[in-house]
Amino acid sequence: MPVEILADPEVKAALDRLIDIARSDTGQSARVANFLLAWWNGDDWGHFPIADLFGVDRPIAADMATIFAFLGQHPGAIYADAFGYRDAMADLVEVWRVT
Numbered sequence: 823m824p825v826e827i828l829a830d831p832e833v834k835a836a837l838d839r840l841i842d843i844a845r846s847d848t849g850q851s852a853r854v855a856n857f858l859l860a861w862w863n864g865d866d867w868g869h870f871p872i873a874d875l876f877g878v879d880r881p882i883a884a885d886m887a888t889i890f891a892f893l894g895q896h897p898g899a900i901y902a903d904a905f906g907y908r909d910a911m912a913d914l915v916e917v918w919r920v921t
Contacts, residue, residue, distance in 0.1 A: 833892045836885035841910050850878045855918040857886055862911045867919050
């Protein structure tokens with residue numbers, strides 16, 4: 823995977839903000855966690871209901887759109903792990919999926 827793909831500062835900043843929100847305890851946190859975990863492994867951690875977009879603020883939706891657009895512009899599978907977020911994603915599983 824080319825380094826320039828992973829060094830995209832707009833995507834990295836959006837992902838940083840989304841992970842911070844998913845780690846917090848707000849009404850939007852669960853929706854953001856759903857989005858991130860569906861990207862990471864939807865078969866195991868659930869899918870992202872598109873209606874969840876109705877429940878997030880515009881800047882959060884914009885960050886989700888940044889990630890979505892990035893993924894659509896690059897062939898092959900790119901996951902949060904590629905940006906160095908494997909541990910953060912595993913933490914989200916512990917918080918939002920493991921009971």
